[in-house]
Amino acid sequence: MEETIIPKTSTVLTALLRADFTTLWRNRRAVVMVFLVPIVILVSWKDLVAKMGAAFALSNSLTYGLIAIGLMGYTNSIARDRDKGIFQRLRVAPGPNWTIMISRIVVQLSMIALVTTAIFIVGYDYDKITLTPAGYALTYLTAIVGGAVYLALGQIIVGLIKNPETVNSTSRLVYFSFVIVGIFGGMGMLGKQIQEITQWSPYGTVKTILAAGMVPSSWTMDSTYALLATLGYTLVFATIGIKNFKWNTK
Template identity: 25%
Template sequence: MRPLFVLTRVECALFLREPASVLFTFALPLVLLSLNGANGNRPSDLLAGAGYIDVLMAGYLVYVMTTSGVMGMAETLADYRDKGILRRMRVSPLRPWQILGSHALMNLAVSVLGAVLLVAVAGSFFGLSRPVSIPLVLLALAATACCVLALGFLLGAMLPTVRMTQAVTSALYFPSIFISGALFPRESLPELAQRISDVLPVTYAVQAIRKAWAHGVLDGTALVVLVVTAVVAVTVALRAFRWESR
């Protein structure tokens, strides 16, 4: 296990050296929270009686996890493949699960840090409520983490070059976070956008966390979608994954 943790520590250090990654993952959600949370955490009939900050928090947590798990995971794997880093690591004494596991653990650590930072700031300055059910929130967060990491792994495994990976992940990521409720409550979006978002796994991640946090309710449908998506994505990624560029 020691090589796994050493690799994870190295990947975390490399992540922190990328100003753009740190900005989009940590700073941007705090800026959005400050801009959108000025009116506090008042309950809203539009949001089924939930507090506005509570609803925003569910979306921002998913935003942090998706930014790290999908964008970060996919682009890093593609970049390492293009530069031959994966090939050289593959012929080292390291095992494949240690190499790939370090990327998953690094992105998971980034997500946890971003989530803790968001909750701390929202709770201290914007009136964030305590979760109605902490176990259900943790369950929803775990399912979300598995799903977004699996999707990032899938994109990093299937797309042949880093440029194509950046283009495809951006084309999928940005529309998803805007219409899934990750940045704004879905109730404030046009009906067409809400219907389109029904097919996005990220939408179900937001719903699962939101219902668990604000209402203490387990959204079984959302959890099934997240888990099934994760299993399918990992299965396909393992078959398609390549250590070298074509």
């Protein structure tokens, strides 16, 4: 009688990570687009750095990058792989199901770190923006917290919608809605009431904690409230998204 050898969970997770990072590299054109949007915004807002401050320009640009990762990168990759039956095949492989999603999330967290680093490099090279060591460290932490909101929001989209084309169009619509309302609503161009709503929306709370993280001495109670709101959004979005997620499109 042959003995069935079940690989360790760590071995399975390592294999999944290797495969997911390889897939990310093969889809590098899509990755470039994720980097391009926040960098273009940062470069085009050069004149606002002197007027509104470096933290304003960097936090806004980075927020758009985080939105792109969660709503464009993560959401569409999950929908595409589910439609191709990849998740179904992975589920019958030895290893717990949670390793599948953990691998995907680790890849997205790596993207968050890379986009944050790219924003820092462009900000320094083009706008001569520098932060303190504490500012850099805290920004990475707040970027991960902020990015989790949009990953969780993306999870809702793939949880409630099965068709990959509909997922793609919905994620784009939500993405551009965040961008447009964030730019104009955040600056008060759509009225005072919309500005206040924007401030406490996922876009506004993430931007607030990013800006405060870049200048730790500016952290206030409002920043703490924004952090708590961000964590609350993440918890609610993740709960809804995970509860409604299906491993196949049938």
